[in-house]
Amino acid sequence: MRTLFLILAIIAIYLILRHFSTRLRKDAEAAKSPRHPPAMGKDIPANMLKCDYCGVHVPAQEAIRSEKHNFCSLEHKLSFKEQPPQR
Numbered sequence: 001m002r003t004l005f006l007i008l009a010i011i012a013i014y015l016i017l018r019h020f021s022t023r024l025r026k027d028a029e030a031a032k033s034p035r036h037p038p039a040m041g042k043d044i045p046a047n048m049l050k051c052d053y054c055g056v057h058v059p060a061q062e063a064i065r066s067e068k069h070n071f072c073s074l075e076h077k078l079s080f081k082e083q084p085p086q087r
């Protein structure tokens with residue numbers, strides 16, 4: 001009877017320790033990866049400019065600017081001058 005109690009006690013301790021270790025691991029994982037990653041494309045920062053040729057948003061410092069238009073690349077600036085997109 002004492003042996004049985006001892007075995008049960010060991011199993012109980014094992015289960016308790018396992019429960020806490022998995023909970024700690026889950027907490028660590030939750031801390032590492034945020035539950036709500038920033039949604040892409042929904043809100044565009046103020047310093048982003050839209051390419052007038054393809055519609056892609058690029059940071060203002062990387063954008064190619066001309067008189068009235070902004071472009072994501074030099075290719076799109078040249079393409080826009082040759083053939084503006086029909087809209």
Ligand SMILES: [Zn+2]
Pocket residue numbers: 051052053054055056071072073076
């Ligand atoms: Zn573009």
